[in-house]
Structure formats: structure tokens, C-alpha cells
Amino acid sequence: MNKHVSVMPEKAIEMLNIKEDGIYVDGTLGRGGHSKKILEKLKTGKLYCFDLDEEAIEESRNYLKDYDNVVFIHDNFRNIADYVEHADGILLDLGVSSPQFDEGNRGFSYRYDGPLDMRMDQNSTLSAYDVVNGYPQEKLEKILREYGEERFARKIAGEIVKNRPISTTLELVDVIKQALPTKVLNKKGHPAKQSFQAIRIEVNQELDSLKAFLEETDRILNEKGRLVIITFHSLEDRIVKQYFKKLTTVDDDKRIALRPEDVRVPDYRLPNHGEKASEEEISVNRRSKSAIIRGVEKDYGKNR
Ligand SMILES: C[S@@+](CC[C@H](N)C(=O)[O-])C[C@H]1O[C@@H](n2cnc3c(N)ncnc32)[C@H](O)[C@@H]1O
Numbered sequence: 001m002n003k004h005v006s007v008m009p010e011k012a013i014e015m016l017n018i019k020e021d022g023i024y025v026d027g028t029l030g031r032g033g034h035s036k037k038i039l040e041k042l043k044t045g046k047l048y049c050f051d052l053d054e055e056a057i058e059e060s061r062n063y064l065k066d067y068d069n070v071v072f073i074h075d076n077f078r079n080i081a082d083y084v085e086h087a088d089g090i091l092l093d094l095g096v097s098s099p100q101f102d103e104g105n106r107g108f109s110y111r112y113d114g115p116l117d118m119r120m121d122q123n124s125t126l127s128a129y130d131v132v133n134g135y136p137q138e139k140l141e142k143i144l145r146e147y148g149e150e151r152f153a154r155k156i157a158g159e160i161v162k163n164r165p166i167s168t169t170l171e172l173v174d175v176i177k178q179a180l181p182t183k184v185l186n187k188k189g190h191p192a193k194q195s196f197q198a199i200r201i202e203v204n205q206e207l208d209s210l211k212a213f214l215e216e217t218d219r220i221l222n223e224k225g226r227l228v229i230i231t232f233h234s235l236e237d238r239i240v241k242q243y244f245k246k247l248t249t250v251d252d253d254k255r256i257a258l259r260p261e262d263v264r265v266p267d268y269r270l271p272n273h274g275e276k277a278s279e280e281e282i283s284v285n286r287r288s289k290s291a292i293i294r295g296v297e298k299d300y301g302k303n304r
Pocket of ligand 1: 004005006007027028029030031032033034035050051052053056075076077078093094095096097098120209210
């Protein structure tokens with residue numbers, strides 16, 4: 001059974017505009033849900049899949065065992081250029097998978113007790129324990145504020161430092177709760193959600209990976225190639241949105257400086273402006289609630 005329900009699978013496949021002989025990349029294999037949909041569309045084409053998590057690679061290897069045109073790569077998608085020279089489509093479905101979140105021992109969840117881990121890559125050296133117990137208070141506060149958009153970052157960082165050492169996820173939840181006013185604790189949504197998101201982003205250097213990856217994609221995408229990204233929170237979405245804007249707009253300096261016939265239209269076009277999951281999908285898959293899917297197509301033809 002596939003333990004992770006893919007978000008916006010049909011939309012993602014439609015936006016990738018798959019050619020049966022094309023080269024595709026799934027940068028976030030997870031449990032192989034999107035990958036399988038891509039493979040179903042390929043005939044002579046090939047799919048490269050990346051995941052930082054060895055468990056994801058092993059489970060998907062089994063799930064996709066009927067296909068011989070798929071390559072599994074246990075590495076960060078930011079290193080895409082080390083493995084793939086050219087591609088007709090690249091997909092990212094960011095964040096953590098349901099099995100990562102639901103298995104207490106991975107330490108991602110504020111609902112189940114487990115060690116303070118949160119590493120997507122079990123070989124990586126920095127864990128949530130190191131961040132929570134080792135970072136100076138100011139650095140913790142900055143992470144909670146920037147990566148968790150947490151209003152009470154200062155109070156939470158102070159409470160964490162006061163209660164060190166903190167060893168488990170539920171101990172951390174208690175400490176976070178101690179720092180929050182009752183009115184916040186009584187609000188809908190889990191009070192530790194933002195802080196856990198922040199620590200997870202720091203442990204896995206998620207935003208740096210995304211930025212580094214985006215810078216690589218232009219060299220890899222073939223003409224008419226598509227880059228499609230599903231994000232789950234505003235920090236990720238902002239990075240993707242701004243990058244896609246850069247790819248698809250001519251900056252005003254060039255517009256003024258050049259003769260009209262010299263103004264190059266952008267090499268990319270936007271097939272859409274960011275879409276959300278349908279109400280129907282959200283009702284059966286809560287993970288899709290915060291998801292936004294965006295895509296760009298490389299289009300050199302417009303400048304010829
Ligand atoms: C939301 S899940 C993907 C689910 C998948 N699309 C499916 O349908 O089963 C995200 C996956 O990406 C992996 N991941 C996150 N950041 C990564 C990175 N920088 N490099 C490689 N894998 C990453 C996580 O380990 C996780 O397995």
C-alpha cells in the first residue's frame with residue numbers, strides 16, 4: 001500500500017506536459033506517487049528520481065519495480081546537475097511525506113513522541129536536538145521568526161534555553177506551550193506547528209536547497225521543458241514565485257536601453273499563475289490544503 005497520498009497528481013502531470021520519449025526528473029520521490037504517474041506516460045523516455053531519505057528510495061524502488069526506465073538517486077535535489085544533463089520536465093513536491101511525519105521516531109511530528117531528529121537524510125549530521133540544545137538563543141529566535149513566521153519567537157527561544165536539555169518532541173511541545181499566552185493556546189491549529197516547521201527547515205537547510213536547485217534548472221531544461229513545483233508554505237512559495245517572475249519578465253532597464261527590436265522577450269512563459277487544490281481534494285487529503293502548484297515553460301522560440 002502507498003502510505004503517502006500525492007498532492008494534485010493530475011494537475012502536476014498536466015503541467016509537466018509529458019512526452020513519451022522525454023527525460024524527466026522527480027526531485028522529491030517520497031513514496032513514488034507522482035513518479036508512477038510520470039512513468040505511466042513514458043514509452044522510451046526516462047525518469048530520474050531524487051530523495052534524501054533512504055527509506056523513501058527503498059520503498060519506492062519496490063513500488064516502481066515494474067519499470068526499468070527509472071533511476072533512483074539518494075541525494076539532495078540541489079545536486080541535480082551532477083546526475084542529469086538535460087531534461088524535458090522537472091517536478092518538485094516539497095516538504096515531508098506522510099510516513100516521515102507519522103512515524104514518531106523520525107522526530108518531525110508535534111503529535112507523536114520521538115527523539116528530536118527531523119533529518120530527512122539519516123546520514124546528515126545536524127539534527128533537531130543540535131538546533132534546540134546547541135544554538136545560541138538569538139540564533140534560535142531568528143530561525144523561529146524567519147522560518148516559522150512565529151510571533152512569539154523571542155519568548156519561545158527563551159523558554160527553550162531555560163529548559164535545556166530537551167530530548168523529545170513532546171518535551172519540546174510542552175516547552176513551547178509554556179511560552180505562549182492562553183489566547184494563542186486556545187486558537188485552532190497546533191501551537192507548536194510554526195516552531196516545528198522552523199526547526200525542520202533549519203535542520204534540512206530546505207530554503208537553501210530550493211534556491212540552489214532553482215539556479216541549476218535553466219542549464220538542464222530543454223527547449224519547451226517544464227519546471228513544476230508544489231509548495232506548502234509561504235516561504236517556499238515566495239522563493240518559487242519570485243524566481244518564476246524573474247524568468248518570465250524583461251527588466252525595465254533593458255526595455256528603456258534597447259531599441260524595440262532588440263528587446264528580448266523572456267525565455268520562459270508561465271502556463272499558469274499558481275493553483276490550489278480543489279475543495280474535493282482537500283476534503284480527502286488534508287495535506288493538500290496549503291499546497292500551491294506553479295510551473296514555467298522554457299521557450300527560446302519567442303526570441304528567434
Ligand atoms: C512531499 S514528499 C514527496 C511525495 C511524492 N511526490 C509522492 O507522491 O509520493 C517530499 C519528499 O521529498 C524529500 N525531500 C525534501 N527535500 C529534499 C531535497 N532537498 N532533496 C531530495 N529530497 C528531498 C523528502 O525526503 C520527502 O520524501
